[in-house]
Structures are given as C-alpha cells and as structure tokens.
Amino acid sequence: xxxxxVRNVRKSFGDTHVLKGISLDLDGGExxxxxxxxxxxKSTLLNMIAGLDSITDGEIVIDGRVVNAVHxxxxxxxxxxxxxxxxxxxxxxxxxxxxxxxxxVPAEERERLISRTAxxxxxxxxxxxxxxxxxxxxxxxxxxxxxxxxxxxxxxxxEPLSNLDAKLRxxxxxxxxxxxARLGTTIVYVTHDQIEAMTLxxxxxxxxxxxxxxxxxxxxxxxxxxxxxxxxxxxxxxxxFVPATLVEHGNGLAVRFACTSxxxxxxxxxxxxxxxxxxxxxxxxxxxxxxRPEALTDYNEAEASxxxxxxxxxxxxxxxxxxxxxxxTYVDLGGETAIARVNPRRTTNPGETMRLMADMSHASLFDPxxxxxx
Amino acid sequence: xxxxxxxxxxxxxxxVRGWLQRHLSKLVVAPSFLAAVIFFYGFILWTVYISLTGxxxxxxxxxxxxxxxxxxxxxxxxxTAFDNLFIFGVLFILISMAVGCVLAxxxxxxxRAEGVLRxxxxxxxAISYIVTGTAWKWLLDxxxxxxxxMHDMGWTSFSxxxxxxxxxxxYTVVIAAxxxxxxxxxxxxxxxxxxxxxxxxxxxWLDGASLPNIYRRIIIPTIRPVFLSAFVILxxxxxxxxxxxxxxxxxxxxxxxxxPATFMYDMAFQRxxxxxxxxxxxxxxxxxxxxxxxxxxxxxxxxxxx
Amino acid sequence: xxxxPQQAAADTLGAKIGRGxxxxxxxxxxxxxxxxxxxxxxxxxxxxxxxxAGSLLALPQAITFEAWGYAWNEACIGVxxxxxxxxxxxSVLMVIPSVFLSSLFGALNGYALTKWRFxxxxxxxxxxxxGSFIPFQVVLLPMSQTLGFLGxxxxxxxxxxxxxxxxxxxxxxxxxxxxxSLPDDLVKAATIDGAGFFTxxxxxxxxxxxxxxxxxxxxxxxxxxxxxxxxxxxTSGGAQPVTVALNNLVNTTTGxxxxxxxxxxxxxxxxxxxxxxxxxxxxxxxxxxxxSVKG
Numbered sequence: 001x002x003x004x005x006v007r008n009v010r011k012s013f014g015d016t017h018v019l020k021g022i023s024l025d026l027d028g029g030e031x032x033x034x035x036x037x038x039x040x041x042k043s044t045l046l047n048m049i050a051g052l053d054s055i056t057d058g059e060i061v062i063d064g065r066v067v068n069a070v071h072x073x074x075x076x077x078x079x080x081x082x083x084x085x086x087x088x089x090x091x092x093x094x095x096x097x098x099x100x101x102x103x104x105v106p107a108e109e110r111e112r113l114i115s116r117t118a119x120x121x122x123x124x125x126x127x128x129x130x131x132x133x134x135x136x137x138x139x140x141x142x143x144x145x146x147x148x149x150x151x152x153x154x155x156x157x158x159e160p161l162s163n164l165d166a167k168l169r170x171x172x173x174x175x176x177x178x179x180x181a182r183l184g185t186t187i188v189y190v191t192h193d194q195i196e197a198m199t200l201x202x203x204x205x206x207x208x209x210x211x212x213x214x215x216x217x218x219x220x221x222x223x224x225x226x227x228x229x230x231x232x233x234x235x236x237x238x239x240x241f242v243p244a245t246l247v248e249h250g251n252g253l254a255v256r257f258a259c260t261s262x263x264x265x266x267x268x269x270x271x272x273x274x275x276x277x278x279x280x281x282x283x284x285x286x287x288x289x290x291x292r293p294e295a296l297t298d299y300n301e302a303e304a305s306x307x308x309x310x311x312x313x314x315x316x317x318x319x320x321x322x323x324x325x326x327x328x329t330y331v332d333l334g335g336e337t338a339i340a341r342v343n344p345r346r347t348t349n350p351g352e353t354m355r356l357m358a359d360m361s362h363a364s365l366f367d368p369x370x371x372x373x374x
Numbered sequence: 375x376x377x378x379x380x381x382x383x384x385x386x387x388x389x390v391r392g393w394l395q396r397h398l399s400k401l402v403v404a405p406s407f408l409a410a411v412i413f414f415y416g417f418i419l420w421t422v423y424i425s426l427t428g429x430x431x432x433x434x435x436x437x438x439x440x441x442x443x444x445x446x447x448x449x450x451x452x453x454t455a456f457d458n459l460f461i462f463g464v465l466f467i468l469i470s471m472a473v474g475c476v477l478a479x480x481x482x483x484x485x486r487a488e489g490v491l492r493x494x495x496x497x498x499x500a501i502s503y504i505v506t507g508t509a510w511k512w513l514l515d516x517x518x519x520x521x522x523x524m525h526d527m528g529w530t531s532f533s534x535x536x537x538x539x540x541x542x543x544x545y546t547v548v549i550a551a552x553x554x555x556x557x558x559x560x561x562x563x564x565x566x567x568x569x570x571x572x573x574x575x576x577x578x579w580l581d582g583a584s585l586p587n588i589y590r591r592i593i594i595p596t597i598r599p600v601f602l603s604a605f606v607i608l609x610x611x612x613x614x615x616x617x618x619x620x621x622x623x624x625x626x627x628x629x630x631x632x633x634p635a636t637f638m639y640d641m642a643f644q645r646x647x648x649x650x651x652x653x654x655x656x657x658x659x660x661x662x663x664x665x666x667x668x669x670x671x672x673x674x675x676x677x678x679x680x
Numbered sequence: 681x682x683x684x685p686q687q688a689a690a691d692t693l694g695a696k697i698g699r700g701x702x703x704x705x706x707x708x709x710x711x712x713x714x715x716x717x718x719x720x721x722x723x724x725x726x727x728x729x730x731x732x733a734g735s736l737l738a739l740p741q742a743i744t745f746e747a748w749g750y751a752w753n754e755a756c757i758g759v760x761x762x763x764x765x766x767x768x769x770x771s772v773l774m775v776i777p778s779v780f781l782s783s784l785f786g787a788l789n790g791y792a793l794t795k796w797r798f799x800x801x802x803x804x805x806x807x808x809x810x811g812s813f814i815p816f817q818v819v820l821l822p823m824s825q826t827l828g829f830l831g832x833x834x835x836x837x838x839x840x841x842x843x844x845x846x847x848x849x850x851x852x853x854x855x856x857x858x859x860x861s862l863p864d865d866l867v868k869a870a871t872i873d874g875a876g877f878f879t880x881x882x883x884x885x886x887x888x889x890x891x892x893x894x895x896x897x898x899x900x901x902x903x904x905x906x907x908x909x910x911x912x913x914x915t916s917g918g919a920q921p922v923t924v925a926l927n928n929l930v931n932t933t934t935g936x937x938x939x940x941x942x943x944x945x946x947x948x949x950x951x952x953x954x955x956x957x958x959x960x961x962x963x964x965x966x967x968x969x970x971x972s973v974k975g
Contacts, residue, residue, distance in 0.1 A: 102874030
C-alpha cells in the first residue's frame with residue numbers, strides 16, 4: 001500500500017502538449033480510475049507513473065520518494081497491459097516467473113509465490129501452456145498473475161478489459177474489484193468505459209485534452225459533474241442539457257425553458273430545490289440546466305407527494321426506445337433533445353403529450369459560456 | 375506512433391553504468407551507422423571525387439572538373455553500354471512483368487499442384503547469374519545448343535544465332551534475364567493477389583462481374599502498389615546487371631553487349647582508367663537514385679506507415 | 681483470392697476446355713523454366729563423344745559422373761588445374777562468417793531501431809535503407825584501395841568484410857520490418873519486470889524471431905554465395921569464390937571444350953543455393969517479398 005502523488009506533470013512532444021499540468025494525490029489503498037476518450041493523455045500519464053515515458057516537467061512521487069529518474073524496475077510497480085503483453089515464447093509459469101527471476105528471487109521462493117498467485121487467480125492448471133493456447137479471459141488472468149506475484153506497491157492497469165467480450169468483461173470487472181478489496185493495494189486504472197470507472201473506482205479522474213476535468217469519488221462525479229463535459233461523458237444515457245433561463249419563482253428561483261405540449265409551445269418553470277445565494281447574480285440570465293435521465297420520469301402521484309422537489313409538467317413525446325427495465329423517452333426541452341427514463345407500463349405514443357416529473361434535488365446548473373458548474 | 379511511446383530510459387543510476395543503460399540502443403547501432411557512413415557514403419564521395427580527376431591506374435587527387443562526364447559520351451563503348459542498358463532495361467522489365475503477371479493470374483485459378491509449379495517458376499532466382507549465363511550461353515550456341523538440336527530433329531532451316539550477332543546479342547541477355555527474374559514477379563504478384571479481400575471479390579461476383587472483369591476492374595487496381603515495387607526492383611536489377619553479361623557474352627561479340635556495369639569493371643580492372651570507371655559508376659548511382667529516392671520517400675512517408 | 685466462389689456451371693464443355701488450355705499454358709511455362717536445368721543435368725552425365733554426336737535434348741545413353749569428378753578436382757581454372765574444390769571451399773569460408781555477422785548486426789539494429797527509438801533513428805534507418813539499393817560499382821574502387829590498405833586484398837577475410845558490411849543494409853531492413861510488428865508492450869512489460877536491453881533481446885525478442893532469422897540467413901546466404909562482382913573485383917588466383925572460378929573455367933579457351941564438365945561445374949556452383957531453395961523455398965519467397973515491401 002503506497003500513496004501516489006503527481007505534481008503538475010507535463011508531457012510535450014515538441015509543440016504538442018499531451019499533458020498540460022496534471023496534479024493528483026492518492027492515499028494508499030485507493031483505486032483511481034483515469035477516465036477519458038482516446039487521446040486524452042490517460043495512457044501517457046499511466047506510462048509516466050510506470051517510468052516507461054519520460055516526464056517533460058513536474059514530479060511523480062511514490063511513498064514520499066520522487067521517482068522521476070528511477071528506472072521502472074526500481075519503482076516497485078506492476079502493470080497489466082491492454083494487449084496483455086504476455087511473452088509468447090514462454091509458458092504461463094515462466095511468464096509469471098520472469099519478473100521474479102530478473103529480481104534475483106531464489107528458485108524455491110519463486111515456486112512458492114507462483115503457486116500462491118496461480119491459486120488466487122485459478123490458473124494453476126494453465127501453468128504449462130503457452131499464451132497462444134489460452135482464451136482471452138485466461139490471458140487476462142495470467143497478465144494479472146504476472147503483476148500480482150511481485151506484490152508491488154502500486155498496480156497499474158491499462159485498459160485491461162477492452163479486449164474481452166461483454167460477458168467476460170463484467171466477470172473480470174467483479175474479480176478485479178474483489179482482488180482490490182482483498183489485497184488493498186493502490187491501483188491506477190485507465191479506461192474509456194465509464195461503467196468500469198463507476199463500478200471499480202474509489203476516485204475517478206475524468207480527463208480531456210491533457211487536463212483533469214474532475215477528480216472525485218464516483219458518486220460525486222456522477223451527481224455533481226464539474227462541467228458539462230463530465231456530465232456528458234459519465235452516465236449512459238448522458239446527462240440532459242436543457243438551455244434555460246433562471247427566473248424568480250416565489251421566494252426562490254426556477255429554471256424556465258420552452259417545451260411543446262398539446263400542440264402548442266409554452267414555457268415551463270421548474271423551481272430549484274436549493275436556490276443558494278451564489279445564484280443571485282444569475283437571475284434572468286441564460287444557464288444550462290442539467291438533469292440525469294433518471295431524475296426525469298413519468299408522473300406518479302404517489303411519488304410526487306413524497307418527494308419534496310418533484311415537479312410535474314407536460315411535454316410532447318418524440319421517440320421511444322424501450323430497453324426493458326425502462327423506456328427511454330425522447331422529448332424536446334428548450335430546443336435540445338432530452339431523455340427521460342419512463343416506466344414501460346406508463347408510456348405514451350410518439351407525438352402525444354405526456355406528463356413528466358423532474359426531481360429537482362438532482363438538478364445541476366452550468367454556465368453556458370464556460371460550461372462549468374455554477 | 376510517436377517516437378517516445380517506446381521505452382525511454384529514465385535511469386537515475388549515474389556513472390558509467392547509467393550512461394551505458396541510457397545510450398545502449400545508440401551504441402548498438404553505432405557500428406553499423408559508422409560502417410554506412412564510411413563504406414556507403416564516404417566511398418560514394420571518394421568515387422565522385424575521383425570522377426572529377428584525371429586518375430589513370432592510380433588515384434590522382436588533382437581536380438580537373440567535369441571533363442570526364444563529357445568525354446565519356448564520346449566513347450562509342452560507353453554509348454553502346456548506355457544504349458544497351460536502355461534496350462535491355464525496357465525489354466527485361468516489360469517482359470518480366472508481363473510473364474510474371476500472367477503466371478500469377480494463371481496460378482491463381484485453384485490449380486492442382488500449384489506448389490510444384492510455383493517452385494519451378496521461381497527456382498532460377500535462387501541460382502547465380504553466372505550459372506544462368508553459363509547454361510544459356512551453351513543453349514544458345516548455334517553449334518551445340520538449341521539450333522543444333524532442331525537440326526538434329528530434322529528442322530534444318532531453323533536458325534538461331536543471335537548470341538554471335540552483334541546486333542542481336544543483347545536480346546539473348548534479355549532472354550536469360552527474363553528466365554531468371556520473371557518467377558520473382560510471379561511470386562510478388564501472387565502474394566498480392568492472395569492478399570486481396572475475399573469479400574470484395576464475392577461482392578463483385580454477386581454483382582454479376584465476369585472473371586476477366588473482376589481482375590481488370592477490381593483486383594489489379596487493388597494490388598497496384600505491388601507493380602510499383604516489382605518495377606523498382608527489376609529496374610534496380612537491370613542497372614546492376616553485370617554477372618549475367620560477363621558469363622553469357624562477356625560483353626561481346628566485340629563490345630556489342632557492353633552495359634554500364636561491365637564498362638565500369640573494364641575501365642577499373644582491365645584498362646587502368648580509374649577516371650572513367652568512377653565517372654560511369656557515379657552515373658549508374660545517379661540513375662538508380664533517380665528511381666529509388668522518390669520511391670523510398672513515398673514508401674516511408676506513405677499513408678501506410680503509422 | 682483462394683475462395684473465389686465456385687462457378688455454378690463448372691462442368692460445361694466450355695469450362696472444361698478452358699481448364700485444359702489453362703493447364704497446357706502452365707505446363708509450357710514450366711518447361712521453359714525447367715528445361716535448361718534438365719538439359720544441363722543430362723549433359724553433365726554424358727561423355728563428350730555422346731554430346732558431339734547426339735542431340736542436346738536426348739537422354740543420356742550411359743550415365744557417367746566422370747565430368748563431375750573432373751570439374752570438382754581436375755579442371756583447369758586459368759593455369760591452375762585444381763578443379764572447383766578449393767574455390768568451393770573459399771565460398772564456404774566466405775559465406776559462413778559473412779552471413780553470421782550481417783544477420784547478427786541486422787537483428788541488433790532492427791531491435792534497437794524499433795524498440796528503443798532515439799532521435800535520429802529514422803534517419804539512420806533511411807541511410808541504411810538507401811544503402812541496400814546502391815549499385816556496388818560506386819564503391820568498388822575505394823573498397824579495393826581500402827582492402828589493400830588493410831592487407832586484406834585478394835583474401836577470403838577481405839570478402840567477408842565486404843559482404844558483412846554491405847549485407848547489413850538488407851538484414852537491418854528485414855529485421856526492422858519484422859520487429860515493427862512485434863508489440864511494444866512486450867518490451868514495456870519486460871522493462872517493468874526488470875529486464876534490460878540485452879536481456880530483453882536474448883530472452884524475449886530472439887525467441888520470437890526464428891522465422892525472420894531463417895528468411896534473413898537464406899537471403900544472405902543466396903546473395904553472398906551467388907556474388908560475382910565483389911569476388912571478381914577483389915580477388916584473384918587462389919582466393920576466388922566459386923562463381924568467379926566457374927566463369928574462368930567456362931571461359932578457359934585452351935584445349936577441347938568439355939561441355940559436360942562446364943555443366944557439371946555450373947551445377948556444383950549452383951547446388952548449395954538450389955538445395956536451400958528446395959529445402960526452405962517458403963522462406964526464400966518470403967525474403968524476396970520482404971525485401972520489396974518496405975513495411
């Protein structure tokens with residue numbers, strides 16, 4: 001268990017700036033997921049932590065030691081690669097043993113460590129095989145075994161599940177989660193899959209264009225995205241963004257946006273749950289009103305009466321997409337398409353008007369210019 | 375892939391070991407790099423320099439300007455050599471390409487014993503041009519080879535004495551060279567044909583295209599790069615042709631089958647004219663470079679490179 | 681296009697005639713390529729009387745290996761009547777170290793240039809790549825001066841040096857194109873596992889290279905064995921390789937022309953590369969195409 005600190009790290013290739021000043025601080029035992037689209041610099045950051053890529057500027061600190069100039073083998077880290085990078089010419093056993101051998105671990109000790117790791121990952125029966133004779137899931141396990149056997153301070157995972165089929169990916173995800181719970185080692189995990197990030201992480205760093213957009217625990221990233229980018233990247237379907245105006249509403253404030261119902265366009269006002277002082281300057285100005293699809297549902301009288309901040313309004317339905325558990329209902333709010341999660345038994349036909357309910361306790365507001373959370 | 379995605383040593387260990395670790399890659403390449411700089415490029419410069427001097431048997435380092443490049447063209451022998459290179463080069467490349475393509479397309483028709491046939495077409499590429507020259511010299515000798523065989527079989531009017539005819543001898547070089555290299559074109563084109571996506575062909579088939587049409591409209595355009603590669607390599611072989619001429623005709627009769635490579639060799643090692651030898655060598659290099667440099671440039675800079 | 685859909689009407693008369701023509705053409709071409717070798721072989725086992733009297737295309741009436749024996753250790757090459765044997769040995773002594781050295785450097789260069797890139801690596805590769813296309817005439821004069829200076833003129837070690845140096849361009853190209861396709865992650869994983877430059881090369885990269893090693897060795901062997909230009913330019917007399925000796929033997933004009941001996945000698949000189957081709961033709965073809973595609 002080691003803490004990891006990244007201090008204002010930059011990476012440039014000539015005029016191309018891949019990382020533009022990354023800082024993060026991770027306690028021992030945390031599971032940090034670097035989440036972002038391809039090209040956002042997440043893999044570069046991981047490679048720099050591993051020591052596989054040079055650092056243009058800034059510092060990487062493992063357990064209080066600046067490791068910028070420390071060779072990868074001396075950083076006490078282990079890495080699982082997207083391609084697994086198993087040595088094709090060696091058996092599974094030799095693959096796992098290689099790192100120990102390079103570190104001069106005596107043969108008997110190696111045997112002991114390998115059999116312990118193989119048992120943990122249930123790959124004992126595969127030890128004699130070559131990587132080419134393994135299935136994708138088995139290779140994945142061997143790759144993890146190679147990392148685990150050395151008992152490093154930090155595990156680095158580079159999109160380890162992206163080469164597996166959907167079913168296996170879910171299984172392995174669970175397994176990695178269990179492993180983390182059991183070993184308690186610090187993990188840095190790179191992925192572009194936001195579901196993986198949500199399920200595994202204790203901290204998510206959402207990255208874009210070489211910067212961290214938000215670094216927070218998963219639930220916070222989900223419920224209070226730092227900006228529209230994060231809200232749109234995390235969650236499936238993504239957060240709805242409704243162009244709206246902040247207006248006075250009784251004692252508080254409300255968002256006002258246009259929507260069509262019963263054949264005529266009209267404005268809807270939804271009062272904010274918590275109109276804090278900070279919002280005062282935004283009165284009568286344009287904002288972006290963000291609402292997760294599950295906070296926009298079919299109107300349900302019983303629930304509406306329980307939930308303090310649930311507000312009903314009517315809107316015309318454009319498209320329906322049944323997913324089984326919910327039916328994704330597309331409506332037009334303020335000129336943008338928004339998605340509501342509707343109980344399949346309470347849907348309307350496209351073109352008809354339906355009564356929706358917005359849970360304003362989950363509302364987010366963004367600055368239309370900077371796209372930042374207000 | 376940007377250069378730095380591979381391992382960059384960031385070893386803190388200072389001193390000799392750390393320095394070695396960081397620069398090992400360069401150190402390993404250094405001998406070859408030095409060899410290339412000296413034995414390729416240094417030597418080229420030396421030859422270029424000599425071509426600007428009046429060296430005879432021994433190098434003479436006094437520059438005389440570009441005289442040699444003018445004087446060489448007044449030598450009928452060089453003119454013959456250059457004409458021959460042109461005749462030989464054009465015919466050799468065209469015929470080898472044509473034969474190679476025909477063979478590849480024929481072999482691509484689900485042929486039984488394809489492997490055996492392919493091996494037969496290609497084996498001449500494995501043997502020395504000297505052996506090829508020896509064999510063809512003898513086959514083409516009117517007194518002992520094919521002509522005599524035809525006479526023996528009763529076709530007494532058959533006459534094939536090109537190898538002794540100064541006007542025709544260069545064509546015998548073409549025959550032997552095609553025999554040697556056309557299988558190579560076949561191998562390249564066949565490999566390219568096999569690399570064409572099956573689904574494209576199936577789609578064309580379902581669209582109702584006939585087999586000749588599929589080849590003409592779809593397959594040939596798809597594998598066009600391989601023609602370029604084959605062309606460049608054949609051109610390169612043609613310009614370097616030396617062994618074959620030495621073994622087949624030794625440049626004769628007279629100097630009728632001289633090519634730049636034999637001209638250069640003669641000047642350098644028989645006639646003690648280092649100046650002309652160097653001049654002709656530089657002109658050969660210039661000819662090769664005019665073809666190869668744009669080709670390599672396009673290959674290295676081409677879209678296929680990641 | 682191995683899986684071109686089977687024509688539905690494959691057994692019509694027209695289709696059968698078409699197949700017939702196709703096979704006839706293929707067999708005619710095969711005859712063109714194979715006949716010279718067969719005629720050479722037949723001639724080499726005839727005696728000289730039969731060659732003069734009989735037809736080129738006739739099968740030998742009585743097989744005799746006299747010409748082979750004569751070509752191997754009696755035939756006159758220039759003024760020395762030693763047969764091809766000593767020159768054949770020269771070629772063997774030349775080819776083994778040259779192939780080994782050029783392949784070893786090629787492998788190391790390919791590995792360093794793809795897996796441990798440094799600024800300028802591409803320039804170095806470009807310099808070497810262009811080197812594989814240089815017409816060697818342009819280096820003959822300075823090379824012969826250099827060999828004289830090094831005391832290696834007209835010697836087998838001199839030829840070894842020449843072939844090793846000029847072979848590196850091609851071997852580097854071969855190995856580089858192969859190693860480019862090996863995942864970089866392997867090297868990264870091994871680095872994290874604690875292996876260094878040479879350990880990764882010996883333990884990971886070389887064990888993955890047998891096919892490209894075979895391709896390169898066969899290519900280099902064929903090129904160097906068949907070389908004539910360097911042999912003819914840099915050696916004379918007893919240091920000549922077998923190709924030069926063969927050419928001298930065939931062009932020795934004194935005495936009666938012994939065609940059977942010429943043919944036997946030609947086949948002897950061609951035998952090593954032909955054997956390699958027959959045993960490992962698959963790799964030979966890959967070498968040919970690998971040298972042409974710059975990957």
